[in-house]
Amino acid sequence: MKATDKIDARELRRKLGMNQQQFWSKLGVTQSGGSRYESGRNMPRPVQQLLRLVHVEQIDIQKVKREDFEVVEYLRSAKPALFKDLKKDAKAALKSKK
Incomplete structure (x- = not known):
């Protein structure tokens, strides 16, 4: 997956078998905010990048300093x-x- 590829957050979350709370809290996003992104609201670039790092690249951002x-x-x-x-x-x- 290229860095320029758009990620379908809902599809990714479902593939990972996570509920919205589990999925979005790893990014510091509320469940309701994540729900809005999954429903089509424009996702800010920093959130897109965090989503890629955490859920696609599997990087534990809690360990990054x-x-x-x-x-x-x-x-x-x-x-x-x-x-x-x-x-x-x-x-x-x-x-x-x-």
């Missing part, structure tokens, strides 16, 4: 070759676990 982002940004800008190599290695490691 600001310093993690700072390290990534540093590597991306100051050491792009190292960043590229680490990213490639991480993808390979994830594939070997599956």
